[in-house]
Amino acid sequence: MKRNExxxxxxxxxxxxxxxxxxxxSGLGSALDATSRGFKTLxxxxxxxxxxxSSRSTKLVHGGVRYLAQGDxxxxxxxxxxxxxxxxxxxxxxxxxxxxxxxxxWWEGIYYKIGLSIYDFLAGKLSLGRTKYISKxxxxxxxxxxxxxxLASGVVYQDGQFDDARLAINLTQTIIEKGGTAVxxxxxxxxxxxxxxxxxxxVAEDQFTKQQFEIKAKVVINxxxxxxxxxxxxxxxxxxxxxxxxxxxxxxxxKSFLKSDDAIMIPKTSDxxxxxxxxxxxxxxxxxxxxxxxxESFEPRALEDEIKFVLNTARxxxxxxxxxxxxxxxxxxxxxLAAPKDGSKSTKEVSRSHKVVTSDxxxxxxxxxxxxxxxxxxxxxxxxxxxxHNLGITTSKTEHLSIHGNVKPETVNRxxxxxxxxxxxxxxxxxxxxxxxxxxxxxxxxxxxxxEAVWAIRSEMAQxxxxxxxxxxxLLFLDARAAIDSAHKIAQIIAKENGHSAEWADEQEREFIExxxxxxxxxxxxxxx
Numbered sequence: 001m002k003r004n005e006x007x008x009x010x011x012x013x014x015x016x017x018x019x020x021x022x023x024x025x026s027g028l029g030s031a032l033d034a035t036s037r038g039f040k041t042l043x044x045x046x047x048x049x050x051x052x053x054s055s056r057s058t059k060l061v062h063g064g065v066r067y068l069a070q071g072d073x074x075x076x077x078x079x080x081x082x083x084x085x086x087x088x089x090x091x092x093x094x095x096x097x098x099x100x101x102x103x104x105x106w107w108e109g110i111y112y113k114i115g116l117s118i119y120d121f122l123a124g125k126l127s128l129g130r131t132k133y134i135s136k137x138x139x140x141x142x143x144x145x146x147x148x149x150x151l152a153s154g155v156v157y158q159d160g161q162f163d164d165a166r167l168a169i170n171l172t173q174t175i176i177e178k179g180g181t182a183v184x185x186x187x188x189x190x191x192x193x194x195x196x197x198x199x200x201x202x203v204a205e206d207q208f209t210k211q212q213f214e215i216k217a218k219v220v221i222n223x224x225x226x227x228x229x230x231x232x233x234x235x236x237x238x239x240x241x242x243x244x245x246x247x248x249x250x251x252x253x254x255k256s257f258l259k260s261d262d263a264i265m266i267p268k269t270s271d272x273x274x275x276x277x278x279x280x281x282x283x284x285x286x287x288x289x290x291x292x293x294x295x296e297s298f299e300p301r302a303l304e305d306e307i308k309f310v311l312n313t314a315r316x317x318x319x320x321x322x323x324x325x326x327x328x329x330x331x332x333x334x335x336x337l338a339a340p341k342d343g344s345k346s347t348k349e350v351s352r353s354h355k356v357v358t359s360d361x362x363x364x365x366x367x368x369x370x371x372x373x374x375x376x377x378x379x380x381x382x383x384x385x386x387x388x389h390n391l392g393i394t395t396s397k398t399e400h401l402s403i404h405g406n407v408k409p410e411t412v413n414r415x416x417x418x419x420x421x422x423x424x425x426x427x428x429x430x431x432x433x434x435x436x437x438x439x440x441x442x443x444x445x446x447x448x449x450x451x452e453a454v455w456a457i458r459s460e461m462a463q464x465x466x467x468x469x470x471x472x473x474x475l476l477f478l479d480a481r482a483a484i485d486s487a488h489k490i491a492q493i494i495a496k497e498n499g500h501s502a503e504w505a506d507e508q509e510r511e512f513i514e515x516x517x518x519x520x521x522x523x524x525x526x527x528x529x
Contacts, residue, residue: 056333084126
């Protein structure tokens, strides 16, 4: 996964079968699907892979208990099947996670036990385990930090949990290994059309050198998530709004707020939403919200109302009451929801299922969906593209395709932080053995090492401090202060590895610190480390 090698192909390949715009879940999935069917495929990402929505999820691989309550059986069934496949195809980043619903009335326990038993049944042979009803004392034993006042019982069910940005990197590696091409920081700035007004390629620009490329392709796929409308505007300035962004925020707390390997699922908050408290990389991740926004952004910010809502709801259910000062990091992400036809504002009415739309010009857009169903979304997108563009009949190969890093689940040691690298763990350990300095921690309070930073630069196309600290190791999302304190060290190693100047490193550091301050809820004051 070397950027220069991938970039050079933009000038040498005369015509691609597929150009896929967007390096998030749906774009990476589509590129892997097309590549594995034997098509000459190019994926272009304007920023870093999974920079926007796809690194900012609740880290769940799930069927969607909420969609079951809404009666969307089809979506739940599809997602449960995909959850099972992903757990097999990327066992190093996906794991089985127990969730407990704390019940504060006697009838809730019965209601959720019945509902979640249906959830298990729909999963069929890909079920992760049976739902159980447990007593109040057992609930407290499993969740020592739960609010005990009024607690009646608990219901335990199984779902999946993963690291979203790590999976995105592994998908990129798999695309390249299978003969596809993927490159970050190359932005599509225009669509090329022939005299019949059909799309025949794109104009793209390297965001570092500003070099432009005219790249031809039989099919162009718009997989840009919340930015779908931007590409549709290039295609036809008069198009309607296909996607509405809905913001979800997450607060990251110290593990002391959740002294358990089990997650908490609060099925009905004061405004009818679902809230999760999930163990993630030795922290407690609390979220999410669902706020329709007017405009999309690559760096969305949590709104004050959302922060208060998550903190207040968490306080109702946790014995140790979190405050703003306890928040290690806050991050916001935008879901690309298919716009409701009636123009309504309620996100409950906006479908979570995906759809593939074909424009008159031949542009194919994939809209909506979620991480769990990324593979099925991709399969549907490539199927539709092949049909519309008469590319013959080749079936998808991804259902049982092992993703880069995949190992047998029983060989994964999840107590060691390197587990997310799966089959690449020996390579990172080798870096440490060959150069003991690389065994040094990036930050003393966290297990990530300098070897991981070097690996990210050499083998995972990381170009900036943010690429490393936000998405290759997840320090910015886990502890924004620690990430700021580590910026200088990471700037120096990137400059050394890639031959950048001291001025470049200083500028990088300033930019990253400015960005990272947006992940804090209390003012930053430097610490010496």
